[in-house]
Structure formats: C-alpha cells, structure tokens
Amino acid sequence: MFRLFLLCVLSALPHLVAAAECPGNANALGTERVLTVDPAAVPRVGRKQFPTTLPLAPNEIVLTFDDGPWPATTARVLDALKSECVLATFFLVGRNTVANPALARRTLAEGHTVGYHSYSHPRLDQMALARAETDIDRGFAAVDTVLYGAAQSTPVTPFFRFPYFASNKGLLDRLFERKIAVFGADLWAADWIPMTPAEELHQIMQQLAVTKGGILLLHDTHRHTAATVPMLLRELKRRHFRVVHVVPPDRRLADLAKP
C-alpha cells in the first residue's frame, strides 16, 4: 500500500528532462532544475513589484505565461515548450479556463505548473476587499474544478498573480494569511503592446542582459508572443541561460494522487 502511495506521489512530480534527453531534439534547451516555492517562506516574489525575488543563480530564468488558456495561441506556446523540453508556469484566468478546459488540462498534463490569475481579470485593487477576494476565489474554484474535478477553499497550487500586478495591502495581507504566494515579475517584454516577434525577442534579450535572468512575464494569449517563444527558447540556449521550473510544496498534489 505504501509503495503504491509512493508511486502515486512520484508520478505527481514534474518529470524533468535534461537537454540531452529531449526526444527528437538533441540540442534542446531543457529544464535545468526544480525550485520548490513555499509560500510560508517566500510569500511574494518579483523585483518589479516587491523587494525580493526567487533565489536564482545568474543566468537562471523562470518562464511564466499569463491570461490563458486561449484558443490558437496557447497550443502553439505549449508545442514550443514541449519541443525544447522546457517547463513553465501558467497563471490561468478562471473564465478562460472554463471556456477552454482541454487546453488547461493539456498544460497540466505536460508538466507545467498551473497558478491562478483571478476569475475575470479585473483591477482587484480598485474593488472592495470582499468583492475582490470573491473574484480571486472564483478563479481558484474554476481552475481547480476543471483540472482536478473539485475545488476546496484553498487552491491546489498556492501561486497567484494579480491582473495588471494591481494589488493592495489588504489583499496582499489576505493572501499571506492564506499561505498563497504572490508572483510578480523581474522582467517582461511589454507584449501587451502589438509588436513583431523580432521586436519582442529583442526586448526580452535586452532586459535579460541587464537582469541576468529572473522571472519573465509573457502572455500566451497573443499571436506575436506565440510566434516569439520558439525563437526565444533557441536564443536562451545560445546565450547559456538555464530554465528553472517552480513548483509548490507537493503536499496537496500528493493528496490528490492518493488512490
């Protein structure tokens, strides 16, 4: 029984693929290592918004995608990540997850970390606290119901990112009390502005030259970003960046894997 339980726990852990082992791509970027992020120890990360970020070494990068899942574009991003054996974190919008459940399930099934980005993507900082928290909770419930078949009062993965990074003290305090880590970002390409993939790649690499890695924010809802990601992964490989996959402490995932 214990062996079966252990097997289930292990199967719930993301499967890391070193570059040399990536099927059909001998020169893949790959995923260098897994970093466990415990919200009790690391409640807020991202230097654009907070004083601290993840404990990353120089040239280590965490890829994050917001606002999906989105038809046409999310699948292209997932395809690009898969072909390079790269694992990322997706902050899903609840209503988009309800509208595109198969894409959300594919994201999880391919080993990516799935965090949350509210239900309806409002300016939460401008809403009454209770109403804002209701939208956040509705997002947790929508994503967890699609991915795991049911939702509890706490989300399966304790990772949240504010739409527009628009937080306030009351909401940050609530998430801290609930042991949910808030993700900001260390850099971005401003991909919410229309641009060509070449321009987007140039912006990202320019930023990376300054930050030497960190948490990169992208949006898998944009066609230009979907077109940029394959080029970005090749460029990261060429410039010797290493991808770090962030995961939560696995207690809840292990519970879900119990027979």
Ligand SMILES: [Zn+2]
């Ligand atoms: Zn967003």
